[in-house]
Amino acid sequence: MAPGLPTAMDRPHFIGIGGAGMSGIAKILAQRGAKVAGSDARDSATADALRALGATVHIGHAAGHLADDASCVVVSSAIREDNPELVRAAELGIPVVHRSDALAALMDGLRPIAVAGTHGKTTTTSMLAVSLTALGREPSYAIGGDLDAPGSNALHGGGEIFVAEADESDRSFHKYAPEVAIILNVELDHHANYASMEEIHQSFETFVGRVVPGGTLVISADHEGARELTRRLDGSVRTVTYGESADADVRVLSVVPQGLRSEVTVELDGAPLTFTVSVPGRHYAHNAVAALAAGAALGIPAAELAPALAAYTGVKRRLQLKGEAAGVQVVDSYAHHPTEMTADLEAMRAAAGDARILVVFQPHLFSRTRELGKEMGQSLSLADASVVLDIYPAREDPIPGVTSELIIEAARAAGADVTAVHDQAEIPEVVAGMAKPGDLVLTMGAGDVTDLGPRILDRLPK
Structure with missing residues (x-):
């Protein structure tokens, strides 16, 4: 053993x-x-x-x-x-x-970095895992998605650092005792477990309280939910803020899109530092800055970690290119919360230029659709056209009156071009009829909508 x-x-x-x-x-x-x-x-x-x-x-x-x-x-x-x-x-x-207790036991005796937040956990955890590996630090890690192959979501490394995605959905992140905690953002989600923002903030406060003595909290200076959490803390944990706000400890000076990459410049310890992020979108650039700040908190020189972050080229289901056929690119997105949907659509818009963006969206959970269906529909208005599937139930039972129609009505009210399709088997044919050379198709959602990308590519003319 x-x-x-x-x-x-x-x-x-x-x-x-x-x-x-x-x-x-x-x-x-x-x-x-x-x-x-x-x-x-x-x-x-x-x-x-x-x-x-x-x-x-x-x-x-x-x-x-x-x-x-x-x-x-x-x-x-x-x-x-x-x-x-x-x-x-x-x-x-x-x-x-519980899996959180098992993960906590695996981190015991190591130097854990726990990555929390409503959005961006998987990406930030992956960025740390990949960059620390590139530096020869041999980290252990547990991520909520695969990096480049099935089963690549975790590794037992020979080094002293353990990077873990910390899930707030069921309060399981209360089990961890990190040396460095990252909080990317704080929003109301997981409505089956949280009734209000007050409950969300209390839960994140408990998580911060688990940081070991002498440890560090890295938290967004831009996101209002995170700023409110920072105001509520008692100062017992060393806190490092990051973002574009003027008062950020690690300040983002610029994010310059370069196709499917970004050039990021930050001010750290009074000096500018520029590095490349190999995925598009301002939100991914901010995730990389959070990773940079966390590594610095562990004593890893930022000048070494910054270029290593460019080794991260994406994680499955996070704006993952599935392929191209007939001049149409198909990209897969895990986004299922309105904030994530908006961020990914804005990133694709910046990267794709004048290309039309067609979205195949599958809502995730009845409870989330009930609470955020209107906002989901508004996010879809950023696409040129959308196809909306039935709700993916996951662990939930149906809620009377809660269907994808809530999203479709909101999207149309926002001026969006939306089509409802109830049978997934029809999607490849529907999308093939909509798509034209130069278009970008985005399959979006946390359920089995991800399986549709290859089928859409097969249906497009060769």
Whole structure:
């Protein structure tokens, strides 16, 4: 058993092992020498990547998948209490561990950077993982998305730094004790768990309170929700702000678009520093500055980290180019909150110039659509035309009266050209009929809309 492997997790069983967060923890445990097993609703490339590490991955959920000698069962908040493997664990008296507790145990004894915020966590965590690796720091990391291949969302590195995406959706980020905490922004989301901005701020305050003595909080100076959080803090944690605001500790002086890249200039410790970000959009540039400030807080020279950040070229589903056919480019976006949707559409508009932007949008969660459907529709008005699918339910049951029509009505009220399509199988044909050479098609949403990109490319004329 490799050093640093918690004994209680030497034979873990993961329910939902193929998920972005769960698979990363399973991968690190397998690399540390654990005998990993688990199940998922469907087979996937991620499952195959875990099998290649020696993990046993069952497809479907059944009590018989859980071995009697499992040391623990790892679950996420999405696992229902009637899951047969969870019921079997109770019968056998096998401890049940939330994925956040498992991740916290893996970070123990290392120097954790925990990346939090309503938007941008995956990108910023990935930027740190890639740049620190480029510098030879051999970080461990756990990310909510794949970098360049299935299963590349996590790694057990040989260095002392552990970079982790810290999820606020179910308050699981309260479990971590980071040396450096990053807060990119603070907005109301995850309406099934938070009833108000006050609850959101209280939750983030608890997260800040988990920073270890002598640690650092890196937080946006531009985002109003983050500024309000900063005002509420008692000063017990060293705080470094970043952004374009005049009072930012790490001030962004300029972000100059260069096609699908940006040249960023910041003022750090009284001196200017210019570096390249290899993905488009002002929000991605700000994510890179947050990563730069966090690395500096750990003692990594900014002059070394800044050029290393250019090694990051994107993460799957974050403005990922899926291909081109008939002069039409297809890009995939994970954006599902109005702020993310607007940011990605603005980034694409800046990068694409005069090209038409066509969006295929799949709303994510009934609760989010109920609360933010109007704002989603307004975001779609930034596209030249949009196709809106039915809501992807994920873990939620339907809410009476909540459908994609809420978004479509708001989009049309904002002057948008919107088409409703209820059958995903029709999407490739619909988009092929809309797209012209030079257009850019953006598949957008956190659900299985990502599967449509290759099918759209296949349908376009060769």
